[in-house]
Amino acid sequence: MSTTSTDAMPRWRRMVPGRRGTGRKSGVGPGRLVHLFVVPALAVYALFVLYPVILTLYNSFFEFQGMQRGEWTGLGNFTALLTTPPLDERVVNALVNNIKIFVFSFVLQCVVGFVVAALLYQHRRGREIFKAAYFLPRLLSLIVIGFLWQMILSPNMGALNQLLEGMGLGWLAQNWLGSPSTALYSVIFVEGWYRLGFSILVFLAAMQAIPRQVFEAARLDGASGLRVLWHFMFPLTRPAWMILTVLTFISSFEMFDLVYAMQGVTGSPFYSSDTLALLFYRLAFGGEGGAAAIGLGSALALMLIVGMALVSGLMVFFFTRKRVDL
Amino acid sequence: MRRTKRTVWAALIGAAALLVTACGQDDSGGTATEDSEAAPEGETAEFDDVTIEVYSWRPEDADGYRDIFDEFEAQHPGITVKFSPFSSTDYDQIVQSALQAGSGPDIIQMRSYERGRQISDQGYLEPIGDLAGLDAFDDEYLEAVRGSDGEIYGVPLALNSAVTLYNVGVFEEHGVEVPTTWGELLEAAEQFQDEGVTPVAQAGDAAYLLSLTHAAVAPGAYGPDFIDQIRSGATDFTAPEFRASVQRMVDLEPYYPPNFVGISDDEARGMFAIGDAAMYINGDYRIAPLRQLNPDLEMGIIPALPDDAGDEGRLSTWVDGAYAALADSENVDAARVLLEYMTTQEFGQAFAEAFTRTSPVPGVQVGDELIQSLIEQNQQGGVPTLFHIDLAGGQPDTKEEFENALQGMYVDALELDEVVETVQRSAEAWYEPFQQ
Numbered sequence: 062m063s064t065t066s067t068d069a070m071p072r073w074r075r076m077v078p079g080r081r082g083t084g085r086k087s088g089v090g091p092g093r094l095v096h097l098f099v100v101p102a103l104a105v106y107a108l109f110v111l112y113p114v115i116l117t118l119y120n121s122f123f124e125f126q127g128m129q130r131g132e133w134t135g136l137g138n139f140t141a142l143l144t145t146p147p148l149d150e151r152v153v154n155a156l157v158n159n160i161k162i163f164v165f166s167f168v169l170q171c172v173v174g175f176v177v178a179a180l181l182y183q184h185r186r187g188r189e190i191f192k193a194a195y196f197l198p199r200l201l202s203l204i205v206i207g208f209l210w211q212m213i214l215s216p217n218m219g220a221l222n223q224l225l226e227g228m229g230l231g232w233l234a235q236n237w238l239g240s241p242s243t244a245l246y247s248v249i250f251v252e253g254w255y256r257l258g259f260s261i262l263v264f265l266a267a268m269q270a271i272p273r274q275v276f277e278a279a280r281l282d283g284a285s286g287l288r289v290l291w292h293f294m295f296p297l298t299r300p301a302w303m304i305l306t307v308l309t310f311i312s313s314f315e316m317f318d319l320v321y322a323m324q325g326v327t328g329s330p331f332y333s334s335d336t337l338a339l340l341f342y343r344l345a346f347g348g349e350g351g352a353a354a355i356g357l358g359s360a361l362a363l364m365l366i367v368g369m370a371l372v373s374g375l376m377v378f379f380f381t382r383k384r385v386d387l
Numbered sequence: 388m389r390r391t392k393r394t395v396w397a398a399l400i401g402a403a404a405l406l407v408t409a410c411g412q413d414d415s416g417g418t419a420t421e422d423s424e425a426a427p428e429g430e431t432a433e434f435d436d437v438t439i440e441v442y443s444w445r446p447e448d449a450d451g452y453r454d455i456f457d458e459f460e461a462q463h464p465g466i467t468v469k470f471s472p473f474s475s476t477d478y479d480q481i482v483q484s485a486l487q488a489g490s491g492p493d494i495i496q497m498r499s500y501e502r503g504r505q506i507s508d509q510g511y512l513e514p515i516g517d518l519a520g521l522d523a524f525d526d527e528y529l530e531a532v533r534g535s536d537g538e539i540y541g542v543p544l545a546l547n548s549a550v551t552l553y554n555v556g557v558f559e560e561h562g563v564e565v566p567t568t569w570g571e572l573l574e575a576a577e578q579f580q581d582e583g584v585t586p587v588a589q590a591g592d593a594a595y596l597l598s599l600t601h602a603a604v605a606p607g608a609y610g611p612d613f614i615d616q617i618r619s620g621a622t623d624f625t626a627p628e629f630r631a632s633v634q635r636m637v638d639l640e641p642y643y644p645p646n647f648v649g650i651s652d653d654e655a656r657g658m659f660a661i662g663d664a665a666m667y668i669n670g671d672y673r674i675a676p677l678r679q680l681n682p683d684l685e686m687g688i689i690p691a692l693p694d695d696a697g698d699e700g701r702l703s704t705w706v707d708g709a710y711a712a713l714a715d716s717e718n719v720d721a722a723r724v725l726l727e728y729m730t731t732q733e734f735g736q737a738f739a740e741a742f743t744r745t746s747p748v749p750g751v752q753v754g755d756e757l758i759q760s761l762i763e764q765n766q767q768g769g770v771p772t773l774f775h776i777d778l779a780g781g782q783p784d785t786k787e788e789f790e791n792a793l794q795g796m797y798v799d800a801l802e803l804d805e806v807v808e809t810v811q812r813s814a815e816a817w818y819e820p821f822q823q
């Protein structure tokens with residue numbers, strides 16, 4: 062009667078390696094051959110991910126004439142990036158902007174996402190409509206979103222300032238994208254608006270995976286809504302926090318398309334919304350008509366990849382060192 | 388009998404081999420390619436069903452080029468021209484990849500000045516200095532296609548001018564005279580401001596628009612002598628002439644639309660086209676899009692105005708692109724025939740009329756009054772556009788540093804003197820005349 066006995070299993074399941082009591086019985090051949098199925102995926106990964114990364118690593122140690130690799134410069138490109146004015150100023154400025162993007166995006170996407178998800182979790186009415194509404198922007202390309210928000214935030218004819226004027230709040234109207242004090246934050250807001258729906262879905266799924274009895278027991282013990290949120294929901298959604306924090310960090314540090322669409326290739330005005338990815342693009346491809354410097358661009362890309370990998374690793378370590386189990 | 392046949396065949400093969408070898412030798416002792424066996428017959432070589440592929444970054448020009456190339460094909464039987472345009476933003480990468488892979492076309496539209504020089508210096512382009520017709524071009528224009536080795540690698544295609552366009556209807560409606568000095572231009576702007584018309588439809592969201600505006604007004608402040616002095620290293624950007632040219636950008640600021648750093652060129656162009664603004668500063672290549680926005684728009688051109696009455700206004704001009712043959716093309720001889728055609732007045736005329744652009748081919752006259760006035764102003768007082776021609780180099784390039792510094796000045800992040808200092812510091816690092 063047992064449905065878990067080896068004999069009752071179809072043959073293909075018995076051949077899957079690692080499945081207790083199946084692979085060993087089925088013999089060496091088919092079990093190992095299964096690994097070959099990963100080869101096409103590995104080949105694609107090697108060609109489109111590993112090869113460019115290794116090539117970038119290699120290029121970062123050379124001088125370039127246009128796209129032709131020149132002489133070996135050792136760490137020359139890295140030194141030039143970090144010590145030659147105005148490149149060093151641009152790198153520091155872009156790095157600071159990326160950090161700002163991460164901090165504010167974390168608040169917008171993770172903190173606000175968590176709160177909205179908790180509200181949707183507790184109030185079932187209209188939940189699906191709100192989920193769809195929050196997720197809807199993700200269906201559009203970032204370039205399209207950048208273009209649309211550029212029009213909305215246009216200072217003289219844009220919908221936002223017109224709305225504020227119409228509501229008698231004209232004093233709040235700003236040159237959103239044309240002022241160094243608001244440009245970066247406007248882009249961060251749009252980015253947050255675009256990604257919020259995804260965070261909500263991830264948090265909501267994590268919350269729905271928590272047994273309801275936990276909340277019922279807490280309420281019976283007299284815990285308030287805020288205490289439930291802080292002492293139960295927050296720690297029990299830790300894996301979701303980890304995923305979203307790492308994803309927000311990565312998307313913040315590779316931010317290119319949205320800021321390019323809204324603020325141009327130099328992160329206008331006057332580099333106030335410049336990012337490391339934009340700076341990389343300007344170096345590697347010549348920006349607005351300038352000459353390409355592939356060596357410098359590769360060095361910056363390498364620094365970016367290594368930095369992101371290190372910080373992401375630290376984040377994963379921080380989130381996984383303390384497990385919360387039910 | 389059999390032996391005789393063999394002898395005849397051997398003789399025929401030998402003769403054919405000799406003929407092929409003889410035809411294959413060019414003047415310099417090199418070997419002509421198989422596909423484009425050149426045979427002198429009058430002025431035009433004969434070709435046997437050769438297709439030349441031409442890369443361009445102007446998809447919007449495809450129809451116009453089809454007409455021009457139809458005419459060329461009619462004059463040169465045996466040569467077919469295939470026009471392959473790509474998006475301008477992807478073009479440089481596409482060309483570089485094709486060149487490196489050895490799968491390039493026969494002719495490419497090449498960027499002028501430093502960016503084109505990067506390709507010619509890599510040995511991908513065919514030197515064409517001996518091409519008939521090129522010697523008639525202005526030396527200043529040929530500088531745009533000269534490699535670091537001094538050779539000419541392309542046929543200059545179009546001239547760009549940085550211009551102040553004015554709306555004739557708006558000027559007439561408000562009774563404002565077309566200015567002839569910088570002071571008069573500021574007075575006219577003041578008058579428009581008083582009457583509730585935006586004097587200058589300027590956008591500033593993209594920094595390059597600001598170096599273009601500088602190019603349109605600066606030569607009136609520093610004149611051609613300053614450019615010569617910069618080029619010879621006799622002076623630098625700390626000179627009062629350059630400061631005066633940047634001061635003009637400061638003078639104009641009150642007459643721009645409010646929040647102009649946040650608005651796009653599309654918005655500024657729209658303002659000018661519908662008559663909400665009296666003037667619009669940009670490249671002359673915006674004339675056609677403006678006419679598309681408002682076919683009834685009547686425009687005039689104001690050059691960079693002098694400080695003093697009696698002095699001449701000057702147009703800032705630079706070469707915008709060229710056509711060049713690839714050195715390893717199998718059809719290089721046929722490609723040279725097409726390039727030679729591009730040096731003729733017939734091509735220049737057709738180009739100017741089809742695309743409402745100014746051709747560098749001497750003697751081109753067009754029916755369009757506005758474009759013709761541009762051609763005449765260029766002939767009378769054109770000056771090279773310093774930043775687009777000489778200073779688009781360095782890392783980051785000096786032109787980019789300058790235009791972003793101007794943007795910084797407009798958002799109060801920099802002072803005028805810091806703009807000057809930025810340019811000087813950037814140029815000092817690489818600009819050859821400053822290295823002496």
